[in-house]
Amino acid sequence: MGIFKDHIEAMAAYTPPLEGRNPDDFTLLDFNERTIPVSQAIKQALVDYVQGNRLQQYPHYGDICDRLAQYCGVQADQVMVTNGSDQGIDLIIRACCREGDEIIIPAPSFAMYEQVAKVENLKIIKPIYERESGYPLAEVKAAITARTKMIVVSNPNNPCGTLLNPDGIVNLASSAPDVAILVDECYYEYSQCTVAHALDRCPNIVITRTFSKTWGIPSLRFGYVLAAKENIQALLNVRGPYDINQLAVVAAVAALDNPEYTEQYVAEVMGQAKPKLEGFLTERGIEFWPSAANYLWVFPDRPEAVNKCLQQATILVRPKADADGRVGLRMTVGTCEQTEQLISILEQCL
Incomplete structure (x- = not known):
């Protein structure tokens, strides 16, 4: 044993x-x-930080949440930075779900959702994406039970690239107000589709994003979560104070400064x-x-x-x-x- x-x-x-x-x-x-x-601006920012003799110090994140809030059109207290969006997914599922709860993850999709759900010993419900109809919204809504604690909307979905429009996500969140709706927008810059504007209306929506795909720094592991203020406060209780690499923040700031x-x-x-x-x-x-x-x-x-x-x-x-x-x-x-x-x-x- x-x-x-x-x-x-x-x-x-x-x-x-x-x-x-x-x-x-x-x-x-x-x-x-x-x-x-x-870009050269990101490379130079990293070099300058290393040359500045501060690697021996613990990370200090400065105004990165303010910068991201401005970029995303939300308030700074609705933003939390993470060690890649994978950590955001992990923290959200762990904070929302207990062993034996149900999570709805339409399939096929990004393996990380199911991996974390299995770690938490959740019951996974998997409606199927269809090429013509896209996100199985009707099937997802029909699968909701009293034990459902989370629904995943990978938007757009990996591997198929399928998108659920914001109205559909808001409809889903409104029909299940006690269920967390995890919306993964890691390809946001490509799709230009977001539900960040709906966080005040639908506090059960929690969004993950990353600087890995579009911004090109997956090796540095920088992501962030967008959610209602009270949800961010709860997630900060779970995330460690130094979980995000300082160099990742330096690169993210340089990227936002030079888009x-x-x-x-x-x-x-x-x-x-x-x-x-x-x-x-x-x-x-x-x-x-x-x-x-x-x-x-x-x-x-x-x-x-x-x-x-x-x-x-x-x-x-x-x-x-x-x-x-x-x-x-x-x-x-x-x-x-x-x-x-x-x-x-x-x-x-x-």
Whole structure:
């Protein structure tokens, strides 16, 4: 008999396929990361901080919550910074749910929700996303019981890119006012869709966001939570005082101070590169899910062979199975040049 809870010892770890992901050897289109380096302003801010001889001091976060509040259109006391959005997800689920409670996580989706739910030994209800109808709102509402403590809205969802419009989220939150609605907006800058404006109306909505995807600093682990003031106060009781790396805050401030570089990248990805890839797939009759983010879930014939062909051409994408076990390839959309390269290789592979 082990020293840990039985259900935890019976779990499997969440282990993303990181082996061999060398950016010097491959074009990395598998993790929905930003595909170009961060701006020089972020790099210089990090260098300046290190050179300032302050690494021996505990983190001091300054006015980062005020800066984020201004960016998000909320009040500073409605913001809490986290060690990536993964920590936000973890803190919210742990603070809301007890062992045996029910959590509704439409599937397939980001593995972290289910991982944390299993750690807390929750009962997981999984309505299924459909390509045509999107987020299974009716099924989710029908699944709510007296034991339901949380509903997850991954918005847009990973891996399919499906978006639930803000009115739908508000409708869900209003119909279940005693249930926490976890809205993951980690691709917000790509989708431009948010329910931050509804936090006062719907205090059961809690939003997670990150600087990993659009802003390009996943290695520094910086995220934040948006919620009603009383919810932020409760979550601060759970989060540690120094959980966020000081360098992550330095980089985030520099990013917010110099948004143009990232805005230009987002405009290229969403306005040029993504339509180019969508057009190619449509022309070739290859099925893909409509996506509001910087990736497409693509279902070619013989996906395993296509994936192997892309790997041989030094392009990495991510195989992901749908609810029926059918394998698709989730492809991150990068710059126009990277997308043209991807299309060229796909033409050969297909």
